[in-house]
Amino acid sequence: ANFAAEVMILFGAFKNGWEMERFHLFQIATVFGLWGVVISAVYMLRAYRKAFMGTLAARWKDLVDLRPGLRVPVTLLVGAALCYGFFPQSFVRIIAPAFRPYLSAGK
Known part of the structure; x- marks a missing residue:
């Protein structure tokens, strides 16, 4: 739901920051943040697939x-x-x- 806001924040953080040698601190933090977004998306999609697309367990047949x-x-x-x-x-x-x-x- 907040994907557009996350992308804008990550782009802004990647572009601006304190200069270090070749990268600046915000670029490093942005890469970690982006990796967190990817991991959470994979986790959410796997949970969705297991909950809604999997086979129905025998205990739920009578619902x-x-x-x-x-x-x-x-x-x-x-x-x-x-x-x-x-x-x-x-x-x-x-x-x-x-x-x-x-x-x-x-x-």
Whole structure:
């Protein structure tokens, strides 16, 4: 989800930093950070594959799908999350007055 932000931070860190002999300190730290991103992506993709793409264990064969009584609350929560994701300004307008004193305190 934050891949674009991670890439921009890593590019900026690789470009700027304290000069050493041939590399600067931020370049070395960026290489380690990039390696951490790669390792975590591999770990996450392997976990996803094992959880969702693997064969179903025998102990889970008796599970049933979501009951009809729970479909309405789940649908409402998913709908609210989508509305908040696509139209965040409508919710920000509601909560903004409560945060104005905190945002203007530093000025």
